[in-house]
Amino acid sequence: MKTVTFRQLRVFTEVARNLSFVRAAEALHLTPPAVTMQVKELESAIELPLFDRQGRKVTLTTAGEYFLVYAKRLLATLKDADDAMARFRKLETGMLSVGLVSTAKYFVPRLLAKFRIEHPGVDVRLQVGNNREELVAMLADGEVDLAIMGRPPREMACRAEAFAAHPHVFVAPPGHPVLRSGQPSVEMLSNYPLIVREPASGTRALMDRFFQQHRAEPRIVMEMPSNETIKQAVMAGMGLSFLSLHTLGLELRAGEIELVHVENSPVIRTWNVVHLQSRLLSPAAEAFRYFILEEGETYLAEHDRPWMGGGGAGPG
Numbered sequence: 001m002k003t004v005t006f007r008q009l010r011v012f013t014e015v016a017r018n019l020s021f022v023r024a025a026e027a028l029h030l031t032p033p034a035v036t037m038q039v040k041e042l043e044s045a046i047e048l049p050l051f052d053r054q055g056r057k058v059t060l061t062t063a064g065e066y067f068l069v070y071a072k073r074l075l076a077t078l079k080d081a082d083d084a085m086a087r088f089r090k091l092e093t094g095m096l097s098v099g100l101v102s103t104a105k106y107f108v109p110r111l112l113a114k115f116r117i118e119h120p121g122v123d124v125r126l127q128v129g130n131n132r133e134e135l136v137a138m139l140a141d142g143e144v145d146l147a148i149m150g151r152p153p154r155e156m157a158c159r160a161e162a163f164a165a166h167p168h169v170f171v172a173p174p175g176h177p178v179l180r181s182g183q184p185s186v187e188m189l190s191n192y193p194l195i196v197r198e199p200a201s202g203t204r205a206l207m208d209r210f211f212q213q214h215r216a217e218p219r220i221v222m223e224m225p226s227n228e229t230i231k232q233a234v235m236a237g238m239g240l241s242f243l244s245l246h247t248l249g250l251e252l253r254a255g256e257i258e259l260v261h262v263e264n265s266p267v268i269r270t271w272n273v274v275h276l277q278s279r280l281l282s283p284a285a286e287a288f289r290y291f292i293l294e295e296g297e298t299y300l301a302e303h304d305r306p307w308m309g310g311g312g313a314g315p316g
Helices: 006-018 021-028 032-046 063-089 103-108 110-120 130-141 177-181 202-213 227-235 248-255 283-304
Strands: 053-056 057-060 096-101 122-131 148-150 158-172 193-197 220-226 239-243 258-260 267-276
Touching: 006 021, 006 032, 006 063, 021 032, 021 248, 057 148, 063 110, 063 220, 096 103, 096 110, 096 130, 103 122, 110 227, 122 130, 122 148, 122 283, 130 148, 130 267, 148 283, 158 202, 177 258, 177 267, 193 202, 193 227, 202 239, 202 258, 202 267, 227 239, 267 283
Parallel strands: 096 122, 096 148, 193 220, 193 239
Antiparallel strands: 053 057, 148 267, 158 239, 158 258, 158 267
16 A cells, blocks of 8 residues: 555546546546556555456446545545645645536536636636536535535535526427416416426426425426436427526527426526535635636626516525
8 A cells, every 4th residue: 555646546536436447538638558557556556456347347346435435535635735735825726626516517617718717827627416416425525626506515514605596497398388378377387297307406306395385296207317308308399397597598599498487486596606614725716716706696697687587486
């Protein structure tokens, strides 16, 4: 173990995250043989295999699963030390790791591009969680400095700051009968099939709570873990859905999807920028936190304005 390097740990955790030597090489800007060599040297140092390799399929061994926990801890501690030293240098340089729920990928990259113009010395890495649970795990493991999400985690000590409204809406394909109802009741939606996000999703939790509050039972016919796949299913006429307004800009502009102005909708949540209270933010992370608190609301308000008509109701 004395010969293990942080470079080997970084390569190992990236392979473990992707379960692919090729994708890990792409993420680290290395060649696949270089990644393979680093992992072999690490396995030699700890005298245990960390991965099972069967053709192109890669899985962690039991030892690999245990070692991954400690590798993440070591890398997180090193990042904390680097961030602390950066504060002494008062430099806004280095790596900024931002995690986000999949719904936020429709606007966060544009905000990050604007941030990079003002802070060219910062290298940014985006990590997208397929749902809220994955993002909370990234935050807990120290894989990201900041997380952009809706409902902040209660299972750990975090600082969460709201920076913008996050409307959720019901949608239908053009010409759907529900659109002739004007402002249909929540109960009326029970007559139509719904295509929804998976239970681990924040969007799904919000929809379930909305129906419960109105004492209505949704007619769920399909669950999908992807906003894009749900939109395609709605456009194909397979049912209605409940989605973040921020995922719908292109389809609404093209007339491929229409809003269903259900009573007491849109349902408004907030976007939050979140970080662990136990972690000291680097100057780069602090700069981005301040930037998104200052710029996020204006950007998203301009994004929403063409589609928002009147006030909504729902949990904040």
